[in-house]
Amino acid sequence: MPSRLLGPQNRYLWFWVFTGPFVVGLGVFVYVPLLWSLALSFFDARNTVTPTHFVGLSNYTSVLGDSAFTSSLATFAVFCLFIVPATYALSLALALMVNRLRLARAFFRSVFFLPTACSYVVASVIWKLSLFNGVRFGLANTVLRWFGQDPVAWLSTSHPPWYWLVIVTVRLWLQAGFYMVLILAGLQRIPRALYEAAAVDGARPGWQVFRHITFPQLRATSVAVVLLLVINAFQAFDEFYNLLSTARGYPPYARPPLVYLYYVALGQGQDLGIGSAGAVVLALIIALVTVVQARWFGLGRKEE
Template identity: 80%
Template structure:
């Protein structure tokens, strides 16, 4: 073998094997993530109606249009609020479930599996079940049937904006789908807390229950809690599946509970095909998510050495 080739291959062909194993992922990542990402940033500076190779440079017009678009800013605000609610709600619920399952003396594996099972269900399928059977607006929908026993009129859960019942549907389906997953994360965290600490706490006079939880369990779960919060926030901003399947119809999406991603989907990929404006919105959204993530990392002092 020529020395150049030998050098390229590295000792024991290590360079070759590096690329054999890393190459496919690197190629896929570049081709399907980084190229479209850069292309999207490029498109965002053009008037790109119905084209991906635009010629009409418009500078920052798409950005000013998007930031001046009430529908887009409303969707951002809505999703700020949605995140502010769904993150603590899932956190508390999954932590409580984990604490309860962790204390079980019998059938722990059974309950762990039962609560984890919904995670295996697809968002689309769950959304359709919630829409068609549980929260169907007609009198024979499950919830309406139960309410009917108490003489309550049928409620159109997804179409009523005053009071906004649709949030009940959206929030319950999301909690049902994701609580089990975070419960398992918390369970793993709980099982790693050394029993020694509880014994020491008991000796020092800590009462079991709230006091032990407040001063032993919760601080010991810090690493898990930070990971859970980060994942939950990112998940909330990625909201698309259940919203789209619950609320959209053949004619579009109603102007309420419209996640930014759904709005951008209709702008760029729906009939409108305004790829420039949609890309500008996507860049804005990406920047917001990046900012929030960095802020969180700072707040939780992620990656710093423990004292």
């Protein structure tokens, strides 16, 4: 057995030296909790992580029958409809602009990518206290006052739901640069010969070239970007929780699935069994949506 792991003359020794700690960490901190969460979903696990009362699928029927959980899925659907096309369009526009630069391309690429390194918590606090503060000192309300408009309680007004503007803009600022880099890599892989052939055929630079050459050549990159955007939208938590929660708790509106699971599993009831069941259901929904979306866009299909 040791000879199989290390190979002849210990050829694989350094491979295990460098990757071993990461493999152990991945197993202990990722796969073991995932399997334990799956096990908890079949038990009555209130205020304990070592339950003994097996309840079968009772936790799943409870979470699927909870209107708060289905409402959280509806909140995700609205958030996804806002954030996915907006982020893709902004990232594509930034990538096209940066790709056309001849000077300082690396500088602008770094500037647009820099927000990715910012914490979601920090960005949410800045948006909440400085930009969209519900009093007259916030930047957004200051601009409104310049035009003679009354201040808006951005995060506490549900009719109209101004909080979506705050949530979507902070997510746009945080992630557009990352997807811009992915699309920019796709743009740089497009052969220049295609553009030269289009120019010879009389294609006009601008929209015509973009529509018939650039955008079709970005198909694989676009599919990957949209898939990542949908998955990340399912995992939204930090901006919702830090923007909308107050000392009195979280409001009844705009609860994405992870916020719902947080309050179920770690709230006053601490029902880890139902929380785990909800997490499993959410993971299955993410997997199903990803597979359907990949098949719909033809991810991995050979180009004809």
